Amino acid sequence: MILTISMEPKRKFRISPFLHSTFFEYLGNVIYDGVWVGNSSEVKNVEGIRKDVIDGCIEAGITAVRWPGGCCADHYHWKDGIGPNRSNRIHPIPTTSKIWRHDFGTDEFITFCRLVGAEPIIVVNTATGIPEDFLDWYEYCNGPCETKYGWLRAKYGHKEPYNVRYWGIGNTDENVWWIDFNNPIAYAQNYMRYSTVVRDLRSNLHFIGLGLSERHNIPCWVEKCLDHITGMQSRRAPDSLSVHHYIGGAKGRYLACGDAVNYSDDAYYFTINSLIAYQKDIDLHREYIKKHTPSESKTTISFDEWGLEHPEATLENGIRQRQTMRDAIFAACALHLFYRNSDIVEFAMETQLSNIAQSLFETDGTKFYKTPTFYAMKLLKEHRGQYLTDISTDIPNNMLDIISSISPDNNKLVISLVNKDLYKAIPVSLKLPASCRWNLVHSDMIFTNNVRNYNTFDTPDLISSHPLRLSQNLHGEIPAHSIVRTVFIRTVK
Numbered sequence: 001m002i003l004t005i006s007m008e009p010k011r012k013f014r015i016s017p018f019l020h021s022t023f024f025e026y027l028g029n030v031i032y033d034g035v036w037v038g039n040s041s042e043v044k045n046v047e048g049i050r051k052d053v054i055d056g057c058i059e060a061g062i063t064a065v066r067w068p069g070g071c072c073a074d075h076y077h078w079k080d081g082i083g084p085n086r087s088n089r090i091h092p093i094p095t096t097s098k099i100w101r102h103d104f105g106t107d108e109f110i111t112f113c114r115l116v117g118a119e120p121i122i123v124v125n126t127a128t129g130i131p132e133d134f135l136d137w138y139e140y141c142n143g144p145c146e147t148k149y150g151w152l153r154a155k156y157g158h159k160e161p162y163n164v165r166y167w168g169i170g171n172t173d174e175n176v177w178w179i180d181f182n183n184p185i186a187y188a189q190n191y192m193r194y195s196t197v198v199r200d201l202r203s204n205l206h207f208i209g210l211g212l213s214e215r216h217n218i219p220c221w222v223e224k225c226l227d228h229i230t231g232m233q234s235r236r237a238p239d240s241l242s243v244h245h246y247i248g249g250a251k252g253r254y255l256a257c258g259d260a261v262n263y264s265d266d267a268y269y270f271t272i273n274s275l276i277a278y279q280k281d282i283d284l285h286r287e288y289i290k291k292h293t294p295s296e297s298k299t300t301i302s303f304d305e306w307g308l309e310h311p312e313a314t315l316e317n318g319i320r321q322r323q324t325m326r327d328a329i330f331a332a333c334a335l336h337l338f339y340r341n342s343d344i345v346e347f348a349m350e351t352q353l354s355n356i357a358q359s360l361f362e363t364d365g366t367k368f369y370k371t372p373t374f375y376a377m378k379l380l381k382e383h384r385g386q387y388l389t390d391i392s393t394d395i396p397n398n399m400l401d402i403i404s405s406i407s408p409d410n411n412k413l414v415i416s417l418v419n420k421d422l423y424k425a426i427p428v429s430l431k432l433p434a435s436c437r438w439n440l441v442h443s444d445m446i447f448t449n450n451v452r453n454y455n456t457f458d459t460p461d462l463i464s465s466h467p468l469r470l471s472q473n474l475h476g477e478i479p480a481h482s483i484v485r486t487v488f489i490r491t492v493k
Contacts, residue, residue: 002393002394002431003415004431005413005431007432007433007436008390009280009408015175015388016285017064017385018064018346019342019345019384020061020064020335021062021348022350022354022378023065023066024067024352025067025070027072027096027319029222030352030356031357032101033363035049035053035354038082042366044369047108053361056302056360057116058116059378060118060374061377061381062118064347065116065118067123071109074129074173074175074286075128075392077125078482079136080366081102081106084156087101104143106122106154109122118163118245121166122141123167124194125170126174126380127178130195131193140153141162143380166205167206169194169241170187171210172210175210176216176218177412184220187210187392189230192228195207208304210237211285211288213243213244213281215277215281216278231295233254233294237294237299239297239300241299241300243303244306245303246307248353249263249306257274260312266347270420271326271330277353279337282301285301286341286344287415289301301336306350306372307351309321315357318356323359323454324453324454325446325448325451326373326452327373329418330358331377332401332416333418335376368454369455372463376446376483377464379444379446380485382412382442383405383416386412387407388403388405400426400478401420402418409493411491412488413490414487416484416485417483419481421482422451427476428478429471440470440474442467442486443484443486445482446482448462451481469485
């Protein structure tokens with residue numbers, strides 16, 4: 001197969017760095033042990049935050065982090081998590097512990113984001129909170145020391161404002177089902193209340209409002225909500241719309257995905273092909289935005305919960321699961337899909353950071369390992385901030401998923417290839433324009449002999465990325481069930 005790459009950047013398709021994002025919340029061991037261990041822990045830490053997780057986020061290229069949820073966001077009362085005297089509260093959401101600790105709060109979250117170089121995205125409590133709580137939280141994060149909560153922030157050791165720009169206005173579950181089932185106007189009115197408390201300050205903020213995946217089977221919800229918020233397209237719309245969609249054998253419509261490890265070949269292909277549902281969600285929200293928001297709003301999509309959830313991820317085990325090479329291939333194909341829609345998809349948050357579902361890291365005290373999904377994120381991070389370019393092949397093959405991107409200065413070309421075929425390697429060679437010289441500077445691959453292999457604390461590197469020797473024109477074979485990424489740099493001919 002000959003790959004022909006266009007050097008012409010597609011200017012409307014710049015890959016947002018925020019497509020390499022994650023989120024975490026107060027469920028299982030996501031935060032406590034997975035992020036926060038405290039200053040006195042035997043686990044190596046920086047200001048109480050796990051150093052291995054900090055370093056891993058940097059290595060994976062995480063650019064934004066969403067917190068405190070998820071479902072937990074609509075039960076989180078931020079004032080419980082600041083200052084020296086914090087109290088435990090009852091946890092109202094099904095999880096492994098009914099005690100909600102508040103050792104990790106707003107200040108710790110901002111510290112985490114700064115340590116990993118990520119943009120903070122805070123989701124406010126619109127279900128069990130009140131708009132004034134949001135104003136107070138905004139003031140704590142962004143207000144000068146002369147304000148009530150800016151003064152409090154300074155008192156607790158953080159004189160300079162945090163300047164949090166990105167705010168999620170509630171989470172799906174509580175707002176769509178629990179408070180007022182299938183009443184988009186109720187959420188729209190609440191959205192407007194929360195927007196109104198910051199009023200003129202809103203111009204400098206990015207609000208992520210609720211969208212709704214088609215998997216929820218509630219037609220017209222998004223359209224009615226947007227029509228109310230925008231006053232029939234005459235007022236500012238949300239800056240982004242949130243979409244959540246989980247695939248995997250733990251979900252009713254995806255039972256055919258099978259087990260986390262002992263899945264059939266058919267289950268493997270069903271899982272990878274199920275990503276068509278993500279494209280459907282994007283296409284639907286593209287239409288919602290086109291028809292139900294004013295054009296000047298330039299609303300984007302925030303696919304802020306995506307991933308695989310396997311049957312073994314139960315409440316009893318903290319929603320933890322093993323990940324095989326299938327999970328890495330799924331993650332790489334999902335990222336490719338988001339890149340192809342980068343004209344409108346601005347955010348994508350892998351679910352979740354540590355110890356839950358399709359996590360990046362698994363931890364247990366001093367023990368730690370990186371998952372196959374981590375390696376997929378790490379391998380593809382070179383695409384961040386680049387423009388898509390067209391790519392064509394002389395022989396069509398739907399088992400090979402290919403993305404090429406070029407830097408804004410046209411000097412760096414990145415090509416990633418996912419061979420989804422379980423058994424067949426795919427021969428490829430690359431054709432680049434003769435008008436300039438491109439040097440291959442990096443080529444790396446994720447591969448394991450058995451697609452059902454998985455990492456553990458005892459075998460943490462069974463699936464990982466490693467250098468791959470390729471010729472300048474990539475002439476060779478892409479192994480079965482593998483992910484390959486190459487980086488070229490332009491030189492003067």
